[in-house]
Amino acid sequence: MRWDWVTTHLDDIGSATREHVVFTVVATLIGLAISFPLALAARRWRWLATPVLSTTGILYTIPSLALFGLLTPWTGLSRTTAIIGLVTYTLLILIRNIVTGLDGVAPEVREAATAMGFGPLRRLLRIELPLAAPVIVAGVRIAVVTTIGLVTVTAYIGQGGLGRLILDGLTRDFRTPLVVGSVLSVALAVLADVGLAALQRRLTPWGDHGVRATQADHGVRATQAGG
């Protein structure tokens, strides 16, 4: 480790970190904007669920370097390519969790809401989404942590946030930026994970602390949640 490199490159490190966060936030928000309507549609028209989940599942299987490669004929080595790729990987996680989260709302609760005069939209916003929130936020948490890891790969198409430091260290065979980039990227992921886990608990005031607590309580009984 050359600490003098760190002190003279604080600006670079700062801007790489900022870029990393921006990429992650933008990709997750676009991912949510696409996933919500698709998940709601898949619930409204059940036959849609299979094509939506298998298509996003296949996209999810494509290795990131290949996905960026497949996009280059259209968007080149650009920021757009990076964002499209990152958004793609959030879809399966978010859609699956939104669907299973909403499916986990007990039918009696839904009926009670209808009986109290809630229309479909108000029932969704006021009853179903809050009850599904722990599972949905669990999905957001995993999507964010996954995206933070994948942003490093976008360094290869000339983007990359902290991945740029890693690639720079690799090509120059210079360990310091490589270690700084890796450590900060892991730190970001851990920070996001802890922060979103806290949010998940806040959103569950009835004490069923989402997926994590439910499973801990039952000695990790099942990977199913909210059901």
Next chain:
Amino acid sequence: MSFWSGVWDWFTSASSWEGNAGAIHRLGEHVAMSGASVLVAAAIALPLGIWLGHTGRGGTIAINASNVGRAIPSFAILVIAAQLWGIGWKPAFIALVSLAVPPMVTNAYVGLREVDADVRESARGMGMTGAQSLWRVELPVALPVVLAGVRTAAVQVVATATLAALVAWGGLGRFIVDGTAQRDFVQVFAGAVLVAALAIVTELALAGLQRLIVPAPLRRRDKERDKPFTGLAADPQPG
């Protein structure tokens, strides 16, 4: 020559496929490296995860193993391995093994813990020893979840083996990496198609294999799309 006819020419010319830098050789490297990594990782992870799950020990570590794995970018693992072990096949192999271990440990543990306590007790009540109960009752019941972990790990290894081209190893990733370096986007695209196809074929083949191995009454437990991502069992992860 347009881009797409270039792609067509790439796929139809023999020189793309033959020789030491050809697609067939690269595919062989990719599959051999991935297969070896998964086998070695399974030999380490499955006994460990099954033992932890059977005894109920080390739960926190087993459960969080794949969560920690997710936080560390596979790209960083590869690059750090290259720093420690030089470039070539060795860092790639070590990185891929270390990527494949956590999801397999987690799923083996979770699978074993998920076995109904009543089932476990019945086995003991029938006079089975701990080992008999493990082999004849708990493992078969846990099989779908254990195998799902192997599949998750294998698909991730195939994906990440692409990145191994960045640390100067072969495999199909070479076309993408060399193509980018030479600004030869036809080669990048062709390589990307091959890599994507291999990953998808691996996923489907392993899903089929899982169906063959798991007894029919237990299959329902692995209805993939009904499961939300939890971060607790080994959720699939892109590479």
